[in-house]
Amino acid sequence: QQPVQSPQAVILREGEDAVINCSSSKALYSVHWYRQKHGEAPVFLMILLKGGEQMRHEKISASFNEKKQQSSLYLTASQLSYSGTYFCGTPARGSGNTGKLIFGQGTTLQVKP
Amino acid sequence: SQTIHQWPATLVQPVGSPLSLECTVEGTSNPNLYWYRQAAGRGLQLLFYSVGIGQISSEVPQNLSASRPQDRQFILSSKKLLLSDSGFYLCAWSLGLAAEQYFGPGTRLTVT
Numbered sequence: 500q501q502p503v504q505s506p507q508a509v510i511l512r513e514g515e516d517a518v519i520n521c522s523s524s525k526a527l528y529s530v531h532w533y534r535q536k537h538g539e540a541p542v543f544l545m546i547l548l549k550g551g552e553q554m555r556h557e558k559i560s561a562s563f564n565e566k567k568q569q570s571s572l573y574l575t576a577s578q579l580s581y582s583g584t585y586f587c588g589t590p591a592r593g594s595g596n597t598g599k600l601i602f603g604q605g606t607t608l609q610v611k612p
Numbered sequence: 613s614q615t616i617h618q619w620p621a622t623l624v625q626p627v628g629s630p631l632s633l634e635c636t637v638e639g640t641s642n643p644n645l646y647w648y649r650q651a652a653g654r655g656l657q658l659l660f661y662s663v664g665i666g667q668i669s670s671e672v673p674q675n676l677s678a679s680r681p682q683d684r685q686f687i688l689s690s691k692k693l694l695l696s697d698s699g700f701y702l703c704a705w706s707l708g709l710a711a712e713q714y715f716g717p718g719t720r721l722t723v724t
Contacts, residue, residue: 533713546712585697594662598661599644599646600658604654605654
């Protein structure tokens with residue numbers, strides 16, 4: 500039930516682009532994206548809803564392909580501040596109104612000068 | 613605006629000692645509350661969640677327990693800590709179905 504993220508790790512130079520994928524074996528109706536900087540708590544980036552539009556957070560955007568049961572996070576013209584671990588989260592089966600999420604294993608992004 | 617507090621920020625405890633971590637949320641009512649644990653370099657493991665006062669659901673059988681004595685207060689406890697309880701403990705809140713979660717600053721626990 501845990502979503503699978505790929506790749507596990509990415510190393511970029513400033514200004515380069517990256518894509519992080521999040522796939523699920525079950526039908527999705529929403530996908531959440533969070534970023535966690537080293538030693539800090541995760542921070543909410545955006546939520547993708549079934550049938551919704553592509554979302555953006557600064558120069559980070561995300562898409563949601565319901566048929567493929569997959570979401571992708573696009574980091575454009577990466578900055579040093581983008582470094583961290585990115586997690587996707589999907590509602591747990593039968594979570595009802597609990598808001599319970601199951602998180603992927605994370606993708607570590609390192610942006611170098 | 614809403615804020616979430618956790619304390620203490622860091623804690624070093626010997627094996628077998630008790631534990632009490634506290635989380636409080638301000639600026640919202642009747643939030644869903646969550647406790648996560650994150651081992652070094654690993655992902656987020658959901659430990660407990662609560663949809664209301666006194667309502668606790670456990671995700672992982674272990675020697676930890678949680679309580680919600682007030683609407684915006686969530687407590688994580690243990691009677692006897694194990695070495696494997698070391699980690700980064702995060703409290704989070706959300707409102708309703710499919711809503712985003714907001715995390716507190718976390719407590720870094722080292723059991724020696």
